[in-house]
Amino acid sequence: MLPPEPMAAAGLRGRRVLITRSADRARTLAALLRSKGAIPLVLPLIDFEQATDQASLDSALDTLAAGGYEWLVVSSTTTLRVLIGKAAERGTTASQLVPAGTKVATVGLSSRRALEAAGLPVDLCPTGEQSAEGLLEVWDSPNARIFLPQADIASPRLREGLATKGASVDAVTAYHTVKYPAHDSRRLTAELPAAVGLSGDGLPPQLTAEAVKARLGAGALDAIVVASPSAVRRIAQALLPLGACRLVAIGRPTAAEAARVGLPVAATANEPTPAGIATALETIFANEGNPQ
Incomplete structure (x- = not known):
C-alpha cells in the first residue's frame, strides 16, 4: 500500500529550494513545491x-x-x-x-x-x-x-x-x-501555449547571485534544482561553495556535467517534469526531520 500523501510531502515542508530558471519558467514547479510545503526561490542563470x-x-x-x-x-x-x-x-x-x-x-x-x-x-x-x-x-x-x-x-x-x-x-x-x-533586442519572446501549464499560482521570489551566495554561506538553502549542463557550469563559476546545499539534476546529461566539474549530485529526476523533480527532492529529505 502506498503511504498517504501528507507523509510523502512532509519531507519538503519548510525546505528552501532554489530553481535556476527565470521566475516565469519556474512558476509551475514552484507552485507544486509550494503545495508540498517547500519554499521555492529562483535564480535565473541562463537565457x-x-x-x-x-x-x-x-x-x-x-x-x-x-x-x-x-x-x-x-x-x-x-x-x-x-x-x-x-x-x-x-x-x-x-x-x-x-x-x-x-x-x-x-x-x-x-x-x-x-x-x-x-x-x-x-x-x-x-x-x-x-x-x-x-x-x-x-x-x-x-x-x-x-x-x-x-x-x-x-x-x-x-x-x-x-x-x-x-x-x-x-x-x-x-x-x-x-x-x-x-x-533585449535578441531575446526569444515567443511564448509556449497556455496548455503547457506555465501559469502556476504566482511568481516565486527571484534572487540575485549575491543573495544566493549569502544564503549558501549561512546554510539557508536546502537544495538547488539545475536543468541543463550550461546551468551547471554557471553554478560552478558563480555560486561555489554550495556547503550543505544539495544539487538536484534534471536528467542524466546534467548530472554527468555536474560530475565532470566536481559537483556532487544528491538526486537526479527520472522525468524532466515538475512531478519528477519534486519526487527527486522528496527522496533526499524523506528520512530527515523538517527544518526548524
Missing part, C-alpha cells in the same frame, strides 16, 4: 537569444514547409519557442510549418506535451530515458532526412547518433544559450 545565422534557419524552415524532410526532431521546448516565433514572422502557426507527411520526434514527455499543445502531433518519443540517448534507443527510421534545430551549444550526440543510424541530418542552430539576462 536564450535568436540565432545569429537566421538565413540558414530560414532556409531549413523553407525546406521543412516544402516537405523536404521526413522528420522534424525537437530536442527542447526552447526549440519549440523558436518555431512558434518563426511561424509568427511568416503569418502562420508552428503546426502549419510542418506538412502532413513530415513526422515529429522529441526527447521527452515535457517537450511532447508542449509540441502537442502547439498542434504538432508527436510520432516518436521515448517513454524510458528522457534524453537524446533515449530517443536514439527507440529510433527506427534508417536513411531518413531529418531537420534538427538545436541550441548553439547542443551536444553532438543526437546528431551523430542519428547519422550513425543512416539518417541524413541537417542540424541548424536555432538559438543561442547565453548568461542571464539576454540582450
